[in-house]
Amino acid sequence: MQRLKTYADKLSHLFLPLSVLVILIIINLVKGADYFKITMVNGAFYGNIPNILFGASELVILSIGMTFVTAASRGQDISIGESGAISSAIFVQYVLRSGNVTIWTILVGFLISCVAGMIIGAFNGTLVSFFNVQPMVATLILFLGGRSIAFIIDGKVSPILANELSNRIGTVIPGVPIHTPIILTAVFIALVAVILKTTNLRLYVEAVGVNPSAARLNGINPKKVIFLTFVLMGIFSAVAGFIAVNKAGRHDSVNLLKFIMMDAILAVALGGNSLSGGKFSITGSIIGAYTIEVLNRTLLRLEVNPEAIKVFKAVFIIVLMVIASPVVRVYAKKVIDKVKRPARAPSVRQTG
Amino acid sequence: MQSETMLKMEGICKSFPGVRALHNVDFTLRRGEIHALMGENGAGKSTLIKILTGVYERDAGQIYLEGSPVNPRSPQDAQVMGIGAVFQEIALCPNLTVAENMFIGRSRDSFVHWKKMNAEAAEMLNSLGIPASPTQELASCSIAVQQMIAIARAVDMDCKILILDEPTSSLDEDEVQKLFALMRQLKDRGVGIIFITHFIDQVYEISDRITVLRNGELIGEYETSALPQIELIAKMMGKALSDVSTMKKQEPQKTDDSVPVFEAKDLSSATGVKPFDFTIQKGEVNGFAGLLGSGRSESVRAIFAADRVTGGEIKVNGQRVKIRSPLDAMKQGIGYLPEDRKGDGIIDELSVRDNIILALQVMKGFLRPLSRKEAEEFAEEFIKKLDIKTPSTSTPIKSLSGGNQQKVVLARWLLTQPMYLILDEPTRGIDVGTKVEIQKLVLQLAEAGMSLTFISSEIDEMLRVCSRLIVMKDREIVGELSGDLSEQDVMQMIAQGGH
Numbered sequence: 001m002q003r004l005k006t007y008a009d010k011l012s013h014l015f016l017p018l019s020v021l022v023i024l025i026i027i028n029l030v031k032g033a034d035y036f037k038i039t040m041v042n043g044a045f046y047g048n049i050p051n052i053l054f055g056a057s058e059l060v061i062l063s064i065g066m067t068f069v070t071a072a073s074r075g076q077d078i079s080i081g082e083s084g085a086i087s088s089a090i091f092v093q094y095v096l097r098s099g100n101v102t103i104w105t106i107l108v109g110f111l112i113s114c115v116a117g118m119i120i121g122a123f124n125g126t127l128v129s130f131f132n133v134q135p136m137v138a139t140l141i142l143f144l145g146g147r148s149i150a151f152i153i154d155g156k157v158s159p160i161l162a163n164e165l166s167n168r169i170g171t172v173i174p175g176v177p178i179h180t181p182i183i184l185t186a187v188f189i190a191l192v193a194v195i196l197k198t199t200n201l202r203l204y205v206e207a208v209g210v211n212p213s214a215a216r217l218n219g220i221n222p223k224k225v226i227f228l229t230f231v232l233m234g235i236f237s238a239v240a241g242f243i244a245v246n247k248a249g250r251h252d253s254v255n256l257l258k259f260i261m262m263d264a265i266l267a268v269a270l271g272g273n274s275l276s277g278g279k280f281s282i283t284g285s286i287i288g289a290y291t292i293e294v295l296n297r298t299l300l301r302l303e304v305n306p307e308a309i310k311v312f313k314a315v316f317i318i319v320l321m322v323i324a325s326p327v328v329r330v331y332a333k334k335v336i337d338k339v340k341r342p343a344r345a346p347s348v349r350q351t352g
Numbered sequence: 353m354q355s356e357t358m359l360k361m362e363g364i365c366k367s368f369p370g371v372r373a374l375h376n377v378d379f380t381l382r383r384g385e386i387h388a389l390m391g392e393n394g395a396g397k398s399t400l401i402k403i404l405t406g407v408y409e410r411d412a413g414q415i416y417l418e419g420s421p422v423n424p425r426s427p428q429d430a431q432v433m434g435i436g437a438v439f440q441e442i443a444l445c446p447n448l449t450v451a452e453n454m455f456i457g458r459s460r461d462s463f464v465h466w467k468k469m470n471a472e473a474a475e476m477l478n479s480l481g482i483p484a485s486p487t488q489e490l491a492s493c494s495i496a497v498q499q500m501i502a503i504a505r506a507v508d509m510d511c512k513i514l515i516l517d518e519p520t521s522s523l524d525e526d527e528v529q530k531l532f533a534l535m536r537q538l539k540d541r542g543v544g545i546i547f548i549t550h551f552i553d554q555v556y557e558i559s560d561r562i563t564v565l566r567n568g569e570l571i572g573e574y575e576t577s578a579l580p581q582i583e584l585i586a587k588m589m590g591k592a593l594s595d596v597s598t599m600k601k602q603e604p605q606k607t608d609d610s611v612p613v614f615e616a617k618d619l620s621s622a623t624g625v626k627p628f629d630f631t632i633q634k635g636e637v638n639g640f641a642g643l644l645g646s647g648r649s650e651s652v653r654a655i656f657a658a659d660r661v662t663g664g665e666i667k668v669n670g671q672r673v674k675i676r677s678p679l680d681a682m683k684q685g686i687g688y689l690p691e692d693r694k695g696d697g698i699i700d701e702l703s704v705r706d707n708i709i710l711a712l713q714v715m716k717g718f719l720r721p722l723s724r725k726e727a728e729e730f731a732e733e734f735i736k737k738l739d740i741k742t743p744s745t746s747t748p749i750k751s752l753s754g755g756n757q758q759k760v761v762l763a764r765w766l767l768t769q770p771m772y773l774i775l776d777e778p779t780r781g782i783d784v785g786t787k788v789e790i791q792k793l794v795l796q797l798a799e800a801g802m803s804l805t806f807i808s809s810e811i812d813e814m815l816r817v818c819s820r821l822i823v824m825k826d827r828e829i830v831g832e833l834s835g836d837l838s839e840q841d842v843m844q845m846i847a848q849g850g851h
Contacts, residue, residue, distance in 0.1 A: 199718055207702065216678060218678065219715065
């Protein structure tokens with residue numbers, strides 16, 4: 001019984017993203033009963049579900065990073081798309097300049113781009129934690145300048161990654177039925193789970209996000225923790241950039257991961273996380289990210305005019321955020337309480 | 353003229369859920385007097401002020417302003433009636449000019465008449481002798497001048513009563529004198545001033561009368577000149593004590609070589625506490641005694657490096673060590689339970705379990721987390737040991753009562769097995785039962801060889817627990833007391849010490 005209750009407690013913060021996901025799936029099923037249909041083409045799975053998992057890969061990874069940044073710094077990093085564009089530009093340049101592309105070329109290129117992401121994260125983190133710049137303002141710098149830097153690294157418009165390995169990383173490896181980005185994302189999530197299990201990242205980040213003053217008096221350095229979350233965000237951006245550029249097969253410095261920070265922030269909020277920091281749920285953010293992908297695809301499937309898609313999305317988000325807001329929650333609780341004991345309330349008022 | 357009553361508050365009562373903040377309190381203020389409102393923490397000073405300024409609604413009682421009953425509903429409302437207030441934190445906009453700050457939100461006009469506003473501001477600053485120009489940015493003024501401008505803003509609109517809540521706590525001696533000059537000038541104009549401070553000497557310097565509150569009740573109203581300092585202190589602290597408890601105090605165990613567990617020399621921190629020396633022996637319980645704001649907390653915070661340490665030498669078990677951060681202190685075996693439980697102690701959204709293991713976990717390091725099972729066991733162990741009432745280990749600590757929250761913070765430090773534990777107001781705002789439990793625990797820990805520093809606003813509690821008292825006044829140590837003490841001794845020392 002006790003266990004059941006704690007399990008229900010855990011699920012309560014996932015109520016919002018899960019219910020949205022269910023509603024979206026019902027809409028899709030009404031539209032066409034073959035929604036869950038998966039077909040096998042050339043030894044790989046295709047269909048709505050694999051497409052969603054495939055399409056959401058970068059967003060999932062970035063949402064996890066955004067969750068850490070939000071929880072610790074009580075603010076958001078809006079330069080994640082640009083940071084991914086810069087680090088993947090470096091990856092592309094390394095691969096293009098190293099003649100014969102082997103698995104080692106890709107791996108070394110990837111690691112170099114991760115280091116670049118780390119440096120970018122450290123830059124943002126330094127501004128936020130040591131100079132007390134608001135996270136959004138600090139990351140605005142790279143948001144504005146990042147794509148120019150990526151273009152300068154490219155040296156020309158959209159260099160093409162024409163090699164077999166990149167193609168496999170971006171799509172499928174022959175003989176493996178699941179698309180590579182889906183596998184990479186799964187591995188990434190597992191890695192994050194291991195990090196959370198083997199370090200005190202969660203405790204430190206939550207303590208700093210909830211009460212930095214108390215955290216400091218217990219020996220935690222809030223500045224270092226916030227710095228660390230930005231460095232992690234930088235690395236995560238590099239991973240997302242790596243997947244995105246291999247998917248696309250070329251490095252489009254203008255459009256790669258464009259405006260993805262909006263969706264990442266939304267995924268964090270949708271996952272039941274407070275945007276003003278504190279306790280966080282990675283599971284929530286992951287579900288939130290997939291939900292956004294489902295939403296995007298649902299709107300496409302409903303044949304909403306592509307020009308109008310953003311309006312629909314905006315309306316949907318407004319409704320969602322109002323429902324999830326504390327104001328509505330308090331009101332709903334009042335209504336439920338009233339419904340639960342309708343007989344007693346008036347009599348109390350009369351005597352009082 | 354001097355004896356004309358301006359404000360009369362009668363039989364004021366106010367309760368909050370579970371707390372009786374004010375009970376049947378009377379207060380009178382005459383025209384042109386400076387009236388000090390005194391009392392320790394929780395005495396009800398700020399509740400009374402908040403009722404007067406319309407922040408809180410009173411449960412019972414009457415307020416008469418110049419003879420007619422009034423009922424302020426909001427601070428704006430009170431200001432229209434002529435009751436202005438200036439609080440410790442300056443509520444002005446630092447990036448606006450002095451004149452803008454004085455008039456902002458005042459006029460019903462949609463347009464600002466800059467010339468007129470600046471001229472009026474200049475006249476006002478001049479008449480009050482405030483050294484600032486109307487067009488100057490507020491941030492470029494010193495804190496004292498900003499404080500004065502806040503006062504100028506408050507007294508501007510036909511002000512009859514001015515409330516100053518701790519206006520001097522961030523000012524230096526010189527600035528305080530400037531502020532006092534302004535207060536005297538307003539007094540001569542017939543403004544009645546209610547002055548709240550915890551600096552006893554300032555009360556005697558400037559006030560005409562004193563009203564003392566304690567635990568939400570009126571203790572009395574006195575002419576300042578007729579009330580010796582020691583009596584004031586006694587009244588604030590309260591003398592009505594049940595006979596001293598039967599608890600036995602532990603005398604410090606003398607180790608063979610008698611090397612103190614902790615020793616500080618000329619320790620000082622950025623908070624402005626005067627450099628001080630401090631030692632504690634193994635198994636000793638000592639305490640910093642003094643009134644609120646005397647520097648008790650600042651001193652222990654300096655020991656734990658909770659504030660930036662600016663100087664001094666520290667020895668732990670005779671070895672010189674550097675303590676530059678709370679983590680350094682923790683690694684030397686020092687624990688610190690802070691005064692502000694909500695702000696500095698608990699991490700309110702996190703579970704009881706996480707709150708208990710926090711300090712131990714940080715000492716173990718980032719890469720060595722306790723397993724879920726270990727954490728659970730530690731939490732269970734201390735929930736049982738300290739009798740913490742919580743539905744489960746994963747309940748968020750914010751849903752526990754104050755006393756149980758405090759026990760969790762205590763458990764957090766006991767789990768690290770410190771050799772020296774600092775407890776700053778561990779019993780504040782918690783029920784009597786838990787209070788006694790904590791006092792007993794302190795003595796048990798000392799018996800087991802731990803050294804403790806115990807701070808409390810309640811002198812009788814400190815006398816019961818501590819074998820040695822370090823007495824502070826105005827951010828300075830004024831003496832040390834040990835042996836069989838009475839409250840009288842402590843008050844005597846506070847009254848005589850210092851200036």
